[in-house]
Amino acid sequence: MNNIYSQGCLDKVAANSQPLTPINFLNRTADVHPNKIAIIHGKQRFTYQQYRGNVRRLASALIKHGVKPGQTVCIMAANIPAFLDAHYGVPLTGAVLNSINIRLDAENIAFIMDHGECDVLLTDTAFSGVIKEALAISKRQPLVIDIDDVEGPGGERLGIIEYQDLLAQGDENFTDSLVEDEWQALALNYTSGTTGNPKGVVYSHRGAYLNAIGHNFVWPTDSNTNYLWTLPLFHCNGWCFPWTIVAVGGTQVCLRQVEVGAIVNAMIEHKISHFCGAPIVLNMILNADESLLAQLPKNIKAMTAGAPPPAAVIKGIENLGIEITQSYGLTEVYGPCVVSEWKDEWNDKSDDERAALKARQGVRYPTQEDVDVLNPDTMQPVRCDGETIGEIMFRGNTTMKGYLKNEKATEEAFAHGWFHSGDLAVKHPDGYIEIRDRSKDIIISGGENISSVEIEGVLYQHPAILEAAVVAKKDEKWGETPCAFIGLKRGQSLTEQEIIQYCREHMAGFKVPKTIVFSELPKTSTGKVQKFALRQKLKDLFES
Template identity: 40%
Template sequence: MPSASYEPLTPLSFLERTAKVMPNEIAVIEKDKSWTWADFFNRVNRLSNGLKGLGISNGDHVAIISRNFSPMLEAHYGIPMTGAAIVAINYRLSADEVSTIVNLSEAKVLLVDMGVADRIDKEKLPNVEHYILINNGVISYQEAPKANIEGMDYETLLEHASDEYKRLHLDDENTPIAIDYTSGTTGMPKGCIYSHRSVYLHVLANVIEHKVDAYSVNLWTLPMFHCNGWCWTWTTTATGATNVCMPTPDAKEISTLIQQHNVTHMAGAPIVFHRLSRYMNENSISSFPNKLIIDVAAAPPPKGMLLDMEKRGGVIHHAYGLTETYGPFTICEWQPAWDSLSEVERINLKMRQGVPDITAGYVRVVNENDEDVPADGETVGEIIMRGNDVIQGYYKSPEETAKAFKNGWFYSGDGGVMHPGGYIEVKDRFKDVIITGGENVISVEVENILYEHPAVYEAVCYGKPDEEWGELVKALVHLKPGHEVTERELIVFCKSRLSNYKCPKEIDFGEIPRTSAGKVQKYKLRQQS
């Protein structure tokens, strides 16, 4: 039983402390504007009180779809301070996909970056009571993408709300602070429930593992919608580090902002840093202005990119995780003895996804009998995890929760090996998830669209290794007798029905390889690509 002095853990306490301890330090930089921690605290309080004025309270859900602008960062505090959970949505999804997530989450209020307002179809969102329009990225609402929504202006909401701070009193630190949706194995989104307690602990791990302090400057190359920016939306606040916001990761702007603000930290998928490397090479930029910690995860990064970033003064922190694990769960914990190894040996070690971070919990690699595979770096099994950085389940999806969890362990569906010393290395994705540019693509979803074409008899989708994207979506199509269709026609067909990043970039035609039992042999297709 908690003592009389027990205080439930919540990352919201970081903001209260930082705003009090260092109110005049810079919290956020966006283009030519900046906010101190006192300014940021004031805006967050106004957002929270404004939402309360709309009826938002404990147990509610508020959704936001936005690029990496300051209101997206503010929402990670203002929404939970009402007692509600934030639902941050991928702005790259189609209108139908966004509608599905908003409806499944039961969000009452939706904040919309007008620069991506075409992802909103109001007719398909019957439960949304209020729309709040973020006017960043466009000069006027009239210049925003065509959308059938009207609502109150974000800045107007803040202007008319009180800046009084009302601390959130939690009865239970396991109360949801966020619901993050993932496509899972079927294409139907599943809501991963993040708790105040686990986010708090994950933030502490980020601070320790990535050496974040008040001198740190984090450039937002990672989408804040993605696992709440791997919980970095709360991490920078814990130490009073500075946030540099940029709407989308453009290589030229990344390079400019790194030099301009002496950036010390950034994170994202390998493609972000691959493009940065290429831009710096093309423009004869030899190095970063100071040591730059680069947190990279998703598809295993190319060795060449790792070497190039480190030669410029970057320090690669290679991680692995899923939406179900609050983003990265493991990190390739670097050991001082490895510094004396050859360049090839060091990069081979850095390619490993590593060990659980300092607060995460436990990771294993098991065979089909749930027995640990030998720690030989060769025997492939399924990666399973448990601990503080694993969700307790999916929102209102008990059947999906039961499928993913067994005896307290989360089964990732990812294949990997265990090296001596407890370091894992991801080898394959059992669920056939294709990771392209840091985005997950469910192969069966793409296959189902291909099957809708009248000329397609069979179709199979898989990931083709790619230096820039990590993987490309590729398909092999077997046509019906007497039917003809070109690669280009099929790609256009998919683009009319799917988000662009989910569509095949290459399509081959021919017989689909199968086992004697009729199972598609995707590994053969990957080997041939």
């Protein structure tokens, strides 16, 4: 049968098909709003024209230093302008941006550099201590570029050149984008997953583009937006907001440290309209000094994700005049792509009812084709009764390309044509999703994913410990913190503080268990630890 639409003259050509990539957003906004303030950092101000100039200088300078398409450029930095530059300048070269969690220890950083084949490392001198350790044990010898941020504490320079000197070598008129295919890798982000070694999640230009514009469908921003960087830029590329805010011509306000005084003062000084963060950030604001809270701008909008925020926190924050949007996602789906979308018919409900509705994870973004709660055995949707538990699964264009150098994990994650999140949830009669548990035993503390298996692996190395199991314990400040159940070898003795100190010496500080319980571990007939029983024990011990 002839298809009139398959004629040769209707083929894809340069005039009607260009790769979707979020790095094009900057060109458009710099053309339309060249003199508008794009970035604020302390006393520094960068217009969109200056921002684009720095991005082009960065890209051309990296190419001069030998960076080629497909290579990996790592960055470890606070939320500073250089990090925002990197979100455009690195992919402009065709290279892949690997943002490293600033809370990791040297061992994890070295693993990431080796596994991701780091060719260039941009490093904030504030973190030179841990970076120096990582470079000493890494097999890679990347080109190291120091970022000596004017608002930072300083630190030892480890590289061959400082960031501003690198920009001086570049060309602000450089326009040769090396993005030839929207399926090209744009970013590499490591997630702790369920094992000690993190998995490298690969993003495409197409996926990042779509998720960046998807945010604006569910959480509108525009050229009047003043966005505060309370969310770490290393988290899923700042949930794709470095591209979203530029696309609409908003202003990004940098923040080196997530400290309540700095947050609230920045909100007041810069008339912040939008910010993102884990529930712990909301709780910090909620407990700020009342004299500061009284000065907060009105109608601030906050997007939160991570461990589901308690309804009481949502209620308290909204009583301050901050409008909460609850979202949900994972590193593998470019950050949030599910939102608790508000409906006008809920406006007249009580504060408690509104808070409970907002605490649900919600429905898919318009840019994510399919999100559902499925029975993982039958792959059929669960009943919309708010009680039947299934696994949240995703399918669409804002799902990762896959795990770097891990074909087995990628195949398992994409089994039956869906991405399996490992998060257990119910579906309400209105189709809204609500998480009930995390089947992978990941602990989300202050927005950080912590692998219980990794902590257990360290604990098992202690000569006095016979067995260990780690589960999440609810925490008012952090959302969740690790709790370790410990069984000791016969004749051995340890104190809670000795175990915590041992962990501090062998892992990043945020992963260290905050609670130790000495107990025999309940097991199945095959010897598998029954973590559900440990969670119940926690409730009996601390919540009854």
